[in-house]
Amino acid sequence: MSEIKIIYADVEQELAKLQTAVQALDPSMPSSVGENNVLDVVDRLNQLNQQMNQMIEAYQALLLKNEEDTRQSIETMKQADQNVSSQINSK
Incomplete structure (x- = not known):
């Protein structure tokens, strides 16, 4: 019969590392590049940065x-x- 051996302490340790890494992830990207600039590319860059922030947070x-x-x-x-x-x- 095959068996699955789980070393619980190792699993818990790796999950703790994952949680620490995820919480350290900083999703903030600049949201206002070229504030007084009227170029479409600057507006698009700001939109992309905002979308990337949302994606990283999700x-x-x-x-x-x-x-x-x-x-x-x-x-x-x-x-x-x-x-x-x-x-x-008990048997």
């Missing part, structure tokens, strides 16, 4: 959600392992 939220979901899955697996272990030991 990506950051997605990563944090994935990290939390992974944490919950690992906790569920850990509890299942403990339940199986206690049932085996």
